[in-house]
Amino acid sequence: MNLVVCIKQILDPEIPARDFRVDAAKREAEQGGANLVANIFCENALETALQAREAHGGKLTALALGPEGAEDVLRKALALKADEAALVVNDGASNPDPLFIAQALAAAVRKLGEYDVVLVGREAGDWGAGQTGGLLAEELGVPCISFAESIEPGSAPGTVKVKRQTDAGWELIEAATPLVVTITNHDKNVPRIPKTRDVMQSYRKPLTKWTFTELGIDPASAHAYYEVAELFIPRKESQCEFIEGDTLEAKIDAFAERISSIIRAM
Amino acid sequence: MADVVCCLLAKAGLDRSAQGVLGAGRRLADSLGGKLRAVLVGPSSDALTAGAAAVADTVVVADHPLLAEYQSELYLTALASTCQALSPAAVLLANDTYSQELAPRLAHRLGGSSGGDAVEVSAADGKIRVTRGVYGGKATAVIELKRSPAVVWVRARALAPADAAGRSPGAIEKAPLDLTDDGRMKVVSRHAEAREGVRLEDARVIVSGGRGLGGPEPFKQLQALADVLGAQMAASRAACDAGWVPPSWQVGQTGKKVAPELYLAIAISGASQHIMGIADSKVICAINRDADAPIFKHCRFGLVEDYEKVVGPLREKLSRPT
Numbered sequence: 001m002n003l004v005v006c007i008k009q010i011l012d013p014e015i016p017a018r019d020f021r022v023d024a025a026k027r028e029a030e031q032g033g034a035n036l037v038a039n040i041f042c043e044n045a046l047e048t049a050l051q052a053r054e055a056h057g058g059k060l061t062a063l064a065l066g067p068e069g070a071e072d073v074l075r076k077a078l079a080l081k082a083d084e085a086a087l088v089v090n091d092g093a094s095n096p097d098p099l100f101i102a103q104a105l106a107a108a109v110r111k112l113g114e115y116d117v118v119l120v121g122r123e124a125g126d127w128g129a130g131q132t133g134g135l136l137a138e139e140l141g142v143p144c145i146s147f148a149e150s151i152e153p154g155s156a157p158g159t160v161k162v163k164r165q166t167d168a169g170w171e172l173i174e175a176a177t178p179l180v181v182t183i184t185n186h187d188k189n190v191p192r193i194p195k196t197r198d199v200m201q202s203y204r205k206p207l208t209k210w211t212f213t214e215l216g217i218d219p220a221s222a223h224a225y226y227e228v229a230e231l232f233i234p235r236k237e238s239q240c241e242f243i244e245g246d247t248l249e250a251k252i253d254a255f256a257e258r259i260s261s262i263i264r265a266m
Numbered sequence: 267m268a269d270v271v272c273c274l275l276a277k278a279g280l281d282r283s284a285q286g287v288l289g290a291g292r293r294l295a296d297s298l299g300g301k302l303r304a305v306l307v308g309p310s311s312d313a314l315t316a317g318a319a320a321v322a323d324t325v326v327v328a329d330h331p332l333l334a335e336y337q338s339e340l341y342l343t344a345l346a347s348t349c350q351a352l353s354p355a356a357v358l359l360a361n362d363t364y365s366q367e368l369a370p371r372l373a374h375r376l377g378g379s380s381g382g383d384a385v386e387v388s389a390a391d392g393k394i395r396v397t398r399g400v401y402g403g404k405a406t407a408v409i410e411l412k413r414s415p416a417v418v419w420v421r422a423r424a425l426a427p428a429d430a431a432g433r434s435p436g437a438i439e440k441a442p443l444d445l446t447d448d449g450r451m452k453v454v455s456r457h458a459e460a461r462e463g464v465r466l467e468d469a470r471v472i473v474s475g476g477r478g479l480g481g482p483e484p485f486k487q488l489q490a491l492a493d494v495l496g497a498q499m500a501a502s503r504a505a506c507d508a509g510w511v512p513p514s515w516q517v518g519q520t521g522k523k524v525a526p527e528l529y530l531a532i533a534i535s536g537a538s539q540h541i542m543g544i545a546d547s548k549v550i551c552a553i554n555r556d557a558d559a560p561i562f563k564h565c566r567f568g569l570v571e572d573y574e575k576v577v578g579p580l581r582e583k584l585s586r587p588t
Contacts, residue, residue, distance in 0.1 A: 011401075013401070013402050013539065016560070017404050017434065017538055017560065018362070020405070020455065022403045022405050029401055029405065032503055041520070063283060067460075076471075098370070099379070119567065123520065124364075125401075125402055125539070126400070126401055127400050127401075127402055127407075127455070128383065128398075128399075128401075128519060129381075129382065130366065130370075130382055130383075131370040131380060131382070134367065134369075134370035134371040134374070135370050135371070137371065138370075138371050138374035138375065139374075143338070143339050143423065143450055144338065144371065145312065145338070145451075146338075146366070146367040147363055147367070149513070161454070163465070165363070165514070166363050166364075166456075166476075167362050167364075167465075167467075167514070167522070168456075168458040168459065168514070169456050169457045169459040169512075170459075170513075170514075171449060171453055171454075171455065171456050171457070171515055172453070172454040172455045172457075173452065173453050173454060174451075174452050174454050175450060175451040175452070176451070177437050179451075182567050184513075184520065185503065185506070185507055185520065186507075186513055187506070187507055187508060187509030187512075187513075188509075190507055193332075196290065201460075201498075212420070217380050224412060224413070225379045225394055225410070225411075225412060225413060226379050226408070226409050226411050226412055227380060227410050227412065228407050228408070228409055228410075228427040229395060229408045229410045230406075230407065230408040231405055231406070231407050231408075232398070232405065232406055233404065233405050233406070234405070234406045236383075236563065236564075239566075240562040240564075240565040240566070240567060240568050241566065241567040241568070242557070242562075242567070242568055242569070242570060243567060243568065243569045248575060248576075248579075249579070251569060251571065252569075252576055252580050252583060253578045253583060255551075255553075255567075255569045255576075255580065256583040256584050258567050259495070259528065259530070259551070259584065260584065261470065262527065262528050262549055263355040264494065265469060266471075266527050
């Protein structure tokens with residue numbers, strides 16, 4: 001299978017709420033001392049693709065859109081033995097909207113050549129829009145399967161079998177390639193960690209870079225789909241009553257009584 | 267171009283989610299001065315059709331033999347052609363996985379813009395705005411959708427149903443659907459995780475376990491506690507990623523969004539992405555040995571103890587009649 005994995009670099013979503021600040025004027029989060037990391041669902045997608053390639057062969061290309069520094073997430077993918085990597089350099093579109101991102105990624109995917117499956121994370125840990133996969137499929141004119149956890153070759157050539165999560169459980173879907181698949185987390189696609197030696201060596205591997213101009217994309221359209229009008233940190237009142245007691249038993253009794261009273265009132 | 271369409275997956279019936287979408291749709295249509303159209307895609311029941319007609323000005327039944335079961339490409343084609351004919355200003359969907367998957371693609375086909383996970387949908391200067399949590403719930407964003415129609419999936423269960431009293435029921439129409447299956451995508455099999463009782467999203471009491479449980483075994487103790495309370499079981503992403511419990515138990519930004527009367531979090535630290543899934547709960551309480559665990563910031567009351575010392579005695583205490 002010929003696989004393309006899209007990876008987004010985001011502000012570390014693990015930063016504690018007390019250290020989190022927003023720039024209300026720019027309508028963006030402040031980086032402060034936090035790291036930039038690969039979005040977890042993109043890492044799940046890369047892991048899913050690595051496993052599919054290990055089991056069934058093929059080629060794996062990592063693709064990212066972001067500032068020059070987003071090269072880091074692609075170097076990590078190369079360290080995990082992605083065959084190729086390409087970066088669409090964002091040189092002038094501040095916080096581009098999901099359609100712009102999908103259009104730029106679609107142009108890059110076309111430039112990469114033939115593919116069977118494009119894998120993207122189900123959503124990103126920053127804006128969480130969850131639109132890249134669906135819009136990319138529409139831009140490429142191919143079907144899309146969302147919330148998948150694994151991919152393998154289908155029963156006929158030119159098909160894949162995809163296991164995807166639903167509200168009730170899961171579905172097994174067989175689809176003709178090419179297509180877009182969005183990946184969610186699962187205990188089978190927890191991202192592996194690259195070896196230090198492989199990280200060092202990844203910097204010697206070639207990495208293609210394209211500008212928006214080279215892809216025929218106009219950064220002036222980066223907010224034609226939507227725009228963040230306001231961004232703020234909601235005020236939260238914390239008034240947890242900690243259950244006290246002289247003994248553990250007394251505390252458990254008091255806790256149980258609070259629960260019982262809520263259930264009685266239902 | 268002031269009308270609002272609510273797209274409901276008919277198989278789910280007139281559940282709390284459908285009521286929330288219809289309620290939000292009614293209020294938005296009224297504020298825009300337009301009509302509310304309820305589009306029911308797939309095989310519909312009389313109860314849903316009547317329930318939708320009680321709130322909407324028109325009900326459009328979009329059914330076809332190829333829509334008997336959900337398949338993304340066919341459902342998308344059916345919704346796109348039905349919505350196109352109605353020329354709405356906004357299209358609202360629920361937040362089940364199927365609706366989430368459909369929304370951005372539907373927006374693309376209609377030449378509109380999509381926004382998701384909306385806790386509020388409003389109209390300002392002819393543009394639809396969506397309010398939602400971002401950065402794992404640490405911030406709130408108001409997003410202006412620039413193209414029309416606005417296609418929005420909402421936090422359906424957190425939105426108030428419409429007051430249908432005094433309305434005369436809307437007319438019921440059938441959508442002319444011309445569908446063909448190109449055979450490019452086929453659902454081979456469907457599997458429901460064994461779960462007794464109500465769905466997690468509809469549960470009134472939830473007992474949930476996290477990373478601090480350390481493995482799958484303690485979930486049995488939590489299950490025994492849940493049984494006494496008549497509660498459903500859930501888990502944090504860490505517990506699901508570790509494979510301790512099925513992914514369908516996952517609650518959070520990227521799991522189920524729940525809204526019970528009581529949410530009991532056991533050995534869950536309370537990362538903001540988890541809080542995003544439980545924020546609509548009426549009462550949150552927790553058992554955690556770390557008094558500084560962020561979960562307590564969202565709790566009405568809490569117990570700072572090791573869960574191992576608490577869960578067994580708590581179950582015994584609660585199983586005794588009071």
